Amino acid sequence: MIEFNNVSKVYDTGNRAIRDINLTVGDGEFVFVTGRSGAGKSTLLKLITRELRATEGEVLVAGRDIGRLRERDIPRYRRQLGIVFQDFRLLNDRNVFENIAFAQRVIGASRAEIRRNVPEMMKLTGISAKYKNMPNQLSGGEQQRVAIARALINRPSVILADEPTGNLDERNSEEILRLLLEINQMGTTVIVITHSKQLVESVDKRVIVMDKGTVVDDYVSMKNSPPLKSFFGSEPPKQRGRSRRNPEFSAMSGNDQENGRRHER
Amino acid sequence: MSTVIYCFRQGISNLKKNLLFSIASTVTISACIFLFCLFYCLVMNVQHIAYNAETTIGISVFFNEGVSMDEKEAFRDEVIEHGGVKEINYKSADEAWEDFKEDYFGEQSEELAEAFADDNPLAHSDSYEIFLNNIENQDSEAKFIRSFDIVREVNYANTVVSALKSLNRIIYAVSVVLIGILFAISVFLISNTINLTAHFRKRENEIMKMIGATNGMIRAPFVIEGTIIGFIGAVIPLGLMYYIYHRAEQSAAAYISRSGALSSLSDIAKLIPFNEIYPKLVLAGTALGVGIGFVVSFVTIRKHLKV
Numbered sequence: 273m274i275e276f277n278n279v280s281k282v283y284d285t286g287n288r289a290i291r292d293i294n295l296t297v298g299d300g301e302f303v304f305v306t307g308r309s310g311a312g313k314s315t316l317l318k319l320i321t322r323e324l325r326a327t328e329g330e331v332l333v334a335g336r337d338i339g340r341l342r343e344r345d346i347p348r349y350r351r352q353l354g355i356v357f358q359d360f361r362l363l364n365d366r367n368v369f370e371n372i373a374f375a376q377r378v379i380g381a382s383r384a385e386i387r388r389n390v391p392e393m394m395k396l397t398g399i400s401a402k403y404k405n406m407p408n409q410l411s412g413g414e415q416q417r418v419a420i421a422r423a424l425i426n427r428p429s430v431i432l433a434d435e436p437t438g439n440l441d442e443r444n445s446e447e448i449l450r451l452l453l454e455i456n457q458m459g460t461t462v463i464v465i466t467h468s469k470q471l472v473e474s475v476d477k478r479v480i481v482m483d484k485g486t487v488v489d490d491y492v493s494m495k496n497s498p499p500l501k502s503f504f505g506s507e508p509p510k511q512r513g514r515s516r517r518n519p520e521f522s523a524m525s526g527n528d529q530e531n532g533r534r535h536e537r
Numbered sequence: 538m539s540t541v542i543y544c545f546r547q548g549i550s551n552l553k554k555n556l557l558f559s560i561a562s563t564v565t566i567s568a569c570i571f572l573f574c575l576f577y578c579l580v581m582n583v584q585h586i587a588y589n590a591e592t593t594i595g596i597s598v599f600f601n602e603g604v605s606m607d608e609k610e611a612f613r614d615e616v617i618e619h620g621g622v623k624e625i626n627y628k629s630a631d632e633a634w635e636d637f638k639e640d641y642f643g644e645q646s647e648e649l650a651e652a653f654a655d656d657n658p659l660a661h662s663d664s665y666e667i668f669l670n671n672i673e674n675q676d677s678e679a680k681f682i683r684s685f686d687i688v689r690e691v692n693y694a695n696t697v698v699s700a701l702k703s704l705n706r707i708i709y710a711v712s713v714v715l716i717g718i719l720f721a722i723s724v725f726l727i728s729n730t731i732n733l734t735a736h737f738r739k740r741e742n743e744i745m746k747m748i749g750a751t752n753g754m755i756r757a758p759f760v761i762e763g764t765i766i767g768f769i770g771a772v773i774p775l776g777l778m779y780y781i782y783h784r785a786e787q788s789a790a791a792y793i794s795r796s797g798a799l800s801s802l803s804d805i806a807k808l809i810p811f812n813e814i815y816p817k818l819v820l821a822g823t824a825l826g827v828g829i830g831f832v833v834s835f836v837t838i839r840k841h842l843k844v
Contacts, residue, residue, distance in 0.1 A: 321747065344751075351749035361744050378750040380540040526603070 273299055273428070274320060274461070279329035281315050282486075288316040291485040292329070295346045295464060299429070302456040304493075305483035306466045314359030316430055320463070321353060334429070350352050351379055354423030354460075358435035360415040362407040368394070368418050369403045375422045393421040397451060400533045420451055425489070430461045437471055445471060539642030542635070548761025551734045558730040559766055564657065565786065566727050566770030566829060569719035570822045574778045580705055580786075582808050587701040589805040590694040591672040595624075598665045599690040600684055608687050613665060619681060624668040633662050727766060727833040731759050735841040742841060752842050759838040760831060767830020771822045778818055786811055 274297040288314045297303050305313050318324040319331050322338050330337045334351070341349055362371050370394055376386045394400040397417040399410075407415055416436060423431055433452060437445035449471060456462040466472060472479050473493055482491035488521040552559045613625055628636075669678055679691050701816055716740060735742070738758075745755050786808050 323747075347746075347749045347751045349749075350747060353749075355747050361740065363741055363744070369668075374744070375748045377540065377543045377752060378745050378748045383539050386539070422748075 273297065273332070273334065274463075275330075276316075276319075276328045277332065279319065279326045279331055281312075281319060281324060282327045290319070290326075293485075293487055294491075295480065295487060297461060300456070300459050300461055302453065302462045302475075302477045303464070304477060304479045305482060306467065306469075306472055306479060307488075310484075311482040312485040313482055314434065316487075317351075317434055317463070317465055319363055320430075321433060322349060323356060334376045344424060349452060351426055352429050354420075354426070354428035354431040355375050356416070356419050356423050356431065356433040356436045358438035359517075360407070360412075360419045360439075362415055362470050367404050367406050368399060368410070371418055372405065374426055375425050379426055389425055390421075393425045394426070396454075397421040411444065412440045413447055416444070416448050420448070420455070424455065424460075429458065430463065431455060433464045434464065436464060437466065437468060439529040442470075446474075449474065463520055475528065544757035545753065545761055547758035548765060551738070551758055551762040552765060554737055555730055555733050556735055558726070558807045559762075562723065562726040562730045563770045563773070565719065565824055566723045566767055567773040569716060569723050569829075570771050570826055571774035571777060572712065572719060573716050573825060574774055574818050574822055575781075576708060576716065577821065578778070578782060578809075578814060580712070581814060582699050583705045583708065585807075585809045586805060587705070588672070590697050590701070591675065593805050594694040594697075596667040596669070596675065596679055596682065596691060596693040598667065598688055598740070599662060599692075600664075600687050601689045602661050604687045604731065609663075609665070610689060612685055615685075616665075616667065620680075621669050621671060621674050621678065622667060623670045626666045628664050628666060630663045633664065635818060680798065691755045696776050707802070721772065723770075723829055724833050727763055727830060728837045730766065731834045731837040732761055732841075734762060735838060739841070746842075755842060756835065756838050760834045763830040763834025763837075764827055765830070767826035767828065768823070769826075770830070771826025775819055775822045778822075779815065781809055782818075 275295045276295040276296075276383060278288055279293045279295075280288065282288045291312075293312075293316070305316060307313055315324065319326055320333065320338075323380065325339050330339055331447060333349075336349075338349060340445075363374060366374065369390055372390045373386045376389060381389070391400065391403075394403055397420050399414055399417045402414060409416070410418065416439075420431075420433075420436075422425070431452065436452070438446060438512050445468070452462050452464060455476065476493055479489070479491055479493050480487055556649050598612075600612075613627070617625060618623060641706075667678070667682075669675060676736055679693055681693050682688055742755050789806065
């Protein structure tokens with residue numbers, strides 16, 4: 273579980289990126305974090321990855337206040353996280369296999385483990401056939417699959433995806449979303465930061481809307497948009513055990529409880 | 538094990554990526570270590586020669602004309618009683634002349650010395666040669682010996698030794714300055730090489746940090762790179778010194794033998810044997826090269842670890 277308790281972040285420049293946020297993301301949940309540029313989404317993510325430390329309040333991950341982590345404990349903590357970037361951040365001088373294996377080498381996995389785990393991850397993410405290809409020989413979608421495989425290979429409990437479809441066309445975006453949903457169904461918590469309204473509205477998942485450093489809405493998207501519905505071929509998996517809308521934010525955002533889709537108003 | 542091999546490979550890959558900078562760093566560090574070895578050999582050998590001079594020459598004591606043998610023996614007993622004497626030998630005037638003839642005229646000593654016939658040019662040059670347990674006490678011992686009225690002259694290696702010591706001080710000062718300058722250049726170049734590599738690997742380092750790599754693992758390829766530069770930078774001058782010192786040792790021996798120098802001088806002017814000095818050079822040179830490479834890369838990469 274990830275908890276933000278009265279968290280604020282003020283940068284050295286004086287910019288208040290996060291203002292007194294209270295938020296909980298349960299284990300195995302799939303959450304979109306959305307909002308305009310400068311809303312504080314990336315800062316929120318960096319607070320979870322412990323690239324940044326909260327100025328006020330506490331960020332708890334699995335009950336542990338990560339703001340209090342010692343520098344030397346941060347690497348071990350980050351191994352619980354899988355991070356997917358908008359620009360994929362693949363190593364251009366290494367092939368697909370080596371890019372995925374890189375994450376295992378970083379944590380000191382043996383060669384046998386690498387030989388066993390990498391093909392498994394390539395199969396899961398659907399890039400087995402391209403294991404010898406270099407990143408520049410792959411499409412954007414394929415590159416993002418490699419990045420997801422790399423994020424997954426150390427079996428993290430949380431996947432943080434920062435605009436994972438930002439550089440992809442519609443079809444590739446759908447494929448990446450489907451992959452993230454599959455990963456979520458296996459029990460991994462997935463937090464997706466996105467600008468894409470279409471992506472958010474395509475599945476029934478929790479949506480946290482941020483603006484000017486605060487959470488202005490927190491609800492569950494209720495409709496499937498036509499393109500993704502056709503892609504999934506059936507109803508995407510429903511979120512279980514959550515209210516459709518968090519009443520705390522209803523008044524704040526003035527959203528309609530019925531459609532639950534007016535967070536950018 | 539897998540991680541160690543990986544880091545090592547990355548270190549070597551770094552070297553290849555910045556080949557020119559790596560070569561520049563290696564050459565500079567080689568020059569630094571070469572000069573260090575050269576000056577080390579010079580300083581050690583001058584010290585060695587000074588020590589040889591002090592121990593081989595000893596203190597020679599000559600007496601006034603007309604001093605009886607009893608007085609000389611009494612003098613000997615007093616010197617021994619004064620303490621610190623390792624050995625005291627009497628050399629008669631005839632023995633002194635025989636030694637001189639042998640040293641200066643060699644195998645033809647009899648023919649060349651014939652001109653002197655029965656006349657000993659070194660008459661009244663009988664002497665005691667005194668060797669001390671501690672050569673540091675030579676000055677005070679000489680002063681003590683001079684206090685005897687029967688003593689005409691006291692000779693010992695102080696003039697040569699002090700000249701050698703002055704020379705050593707000059708060599709030492711010059712070497713410190715030169716090595717210091719080269720050391721600074723080495724540090725600068727290695728640091729630049731590591732910075733450049735870190736720049737090339739910025740993306741990789743960022744990814745490593747986000748995946749959960751420890752600082753040690755991110756740092757390792759850079760430290761390996763710096764250490765390899767330092768190691769190669771040490772091996773080259775040590776190889777050169779191996780050749781140069783061998784040649785110097787042989788040349789010095791050949792020169793002394795060719796010039797027909799005094800047997801005592803040939804004992805003094807001998808260089809420190811190769812087998813004695815080279816292991817020290819290897820140890821010091823390698824430690825210096827590897828040490829500089831390791832420390833500079835370790836420190837330089839620190840600022841790149843904050844992600």
